[in-house]
Amino acid sequence: MYTAGTAMLEALQEAGVAYIFANFGSDHPALLEAIAEARALGRPIPAVVTSPNEMVAMACAHGYAQLTGRAQAVVVHVDCGTQALGGAVHNAAKARVPVFVFAGLSPSTQEGEASGSRNEFIQWIQDVSDQRGIVRPYMKYDNELRSARNVKQIVHRSLQIAQSDPKGPVYIVGAREVMEEETEAVATDAADWPPIAPAPLPxxxxxxxxxxxxxxxxxxxxxxxxxxxxxxxxxxxxxxxxxxxxxxxxxxxxxxxxxxxxxxxxxxxxxxxxxxxxxxxxxxxxxxxxxxxxxxxxxxxxxxxxxxxxxxxxxxxxxxxxxxxxxxxxxxxxxxxxxxxxxxxxxxxxxxxxxxxxxxxxxRHRERAAELARLEAPGEEVITPEYLTACVRRQVGLDAVVINEGITNYPAICDHIAREKPGTMFASGAGSLGWTGGAAIGMKLAVPDKTFVVMTGDGSYMFSTPSTVHWMARRYRTPFLTVIFNNRGWKAPKFSALAVHPYGFASRAKDLDLSFDPAPDYSGIAAAAGGAFARVIKRPEDVEAGVAEGLRAVLDEQRCAVLDVWLAHL
Known part of the structure; x- marks a missing residue:
């Protein structure tokens, strides 16, 4: 059969999309059948990467596109999967990163009028009045597939818009009956949908x-x-x-x-x-x-x-x-x-x-360099973010790609990792935390021979859904080093509160409900979910050797490594 699902896969392949980061649901029989058929017949399609968490899937596509400039695809199910994309949609929109998102719609018939008609109770519950409206403020373009006859043209148009400056995500939906609809193959050429040419100065x-x-x-x-x-x-x-x-x-x-x-x-x-x-x-x-x-x-x-x-x-x-x-x-x-x-x-x-x-x-540059060198000196009892970052810099070298979500330690990481080459440090470019893990997987899939280092706060590490991230990293062979700047809580809200109320009750309170005590076993989560090397580091004299050991696990054993490094308590 040649269905709307087949046409979508064909268009993505023509457009140079390498990966579909997928969280499939009951609204995707047409895509699942088309994928199975393509594999059985040897027809080329983008590789499918299973993501048990939708936000991680979007972060994977975000990271891949940041590193390469090429949009990738994300597939989620109906309104629930769309909502679960959550902050990752904000990140792609605000950072101007091109991502193609496809979500199914609940079937539009309920008495068997067409192939794909409703046959599960959930399809009534997931039927909402304006599913596209959930993400419309964040999308450069959104549309609903209504006919199998022009699916390829809509896919190419959406990618053309996504990859034209200012770049950003696009969102396409299609009901089960439409995706199951058979049609004749349409010949298209992705070259007919080029991104807008770069604009010059007058x-x-x-x-x-x-x-x-x-x-x-x-x-x-x-x-x-x-x-x-x-x-x-x-x-x-x-x-x-x-x-x-x-x-x-x-x-x-x-x-x-x-x-x-x-x-x-x-x-x-x-x-x-x-x-x-x-x-x-x-x-x-x-x-x-x-x-x-x-x-x-x-x-x-x-x-x-x-x-x-x-x-x-x-x-x-x-x-x-x-x-x-x-x-x-x-x-x-x-x-x-x-x-x-x-x-x-x-x-x-x-x-x-x-x-x-x-x-x-x-x-001025020399004055700054001298001050940074002074800050990198190890403390006697407490690990500082400056010293930790300097240790990582020395071990990983200047060619490693650093993925930075340090939040209150953003400046220290940026200063002391001291990147010199383009494409060797990235932040999400936006404000929703938990981007790093998926971004590392996407980037590693794009450039497998590069070394990737995630530097993240403990709060943003938890936001990243590490159980999903490290399961995916093991399954898809995308090992990377994670260094957690663990201050045992959310330091950023404390800074914000004290900036507005420097002498108020918050400044005198012993507890602002921001701590993560008792501390979770962050590296243990990665070990359990993905067989990662796990190490907790609490003393300055153990940092350099710990980073070296974690890096060896990534490079020699080809598995993720997570270093849970304890800084001063927030």
């Missing part, structure tokens, strides 16, 4: 931006996710080196600039103080950043001129958002920076001014 903007940088005493570029395209990082390094422009990362979700470059000025997250470099800048170019600064604690000088280049410069899906940018351009970062560099090839550069700027930022 010619006048190129000249204006170069003039603004050259006139500035302290020009600064602020970025968060420019490094999603390694070509943009290359162009940024070239541009900044030529003109002596400093680079500050704000809430970075990628490696946006080499940390060893003298022009690199560090990164800012929720630091409760004014960033000196940001405050001193007289011209700021924001490139690909959702939160370039937090005005209540750290912001540019009132005299600073601000410009923005972004695929989504107005952040139209965020109801409250603005910065005082007098120049605002919707453009692709790599394309725009290449234009600026090409213009510099023809422009007169004030080399003396550029050298003054280079010397200034290089001195």
């Amino acid at each position: 010619d006048a903007a190129v000249a204006d931006l170069i003039e603004a940088v050259q006139k500035a005493r302290r020009p600064l570029i602020v970025t968060s996710y420019l490094g999603r395209n390694p070509a943009a990082l290359t162009e940024l390094v070239r541009f900044c080196s030529r003109l002596g422009v400093g680079v500050l990362e704000s809430v970075p979700s990628y490696v946006n600039y080499p940390h060893n470059d003298p022009l690199y000025q560090g990164n800012q997250w929720n630091h409760p103080f004014q960033n000196r470099t940001l405050g001193e800048a007289d011209f700021i170019l924001v490139v690909d950043s959702d939160v370039p600064w937090i005005p209540t604690v750290s912001k540019p000088s009132e005299k600073a001129a601000i410009a923005i280049i972004d695929v989504d410069p107005l952040k139209q899906s965020t109801p409250l958002w603005y910065i005082k940018a007098r120049q605002c351009y919707r453009a692709d970062a790599a394309t725009a920076l290449a234009q600026l560099n090409a213009a510099l090839d023809r422009a007169a550069i004030d080399e003396q001014a550029a050298e003054r700027r280079r010397r200034h930022y290089a001195e």
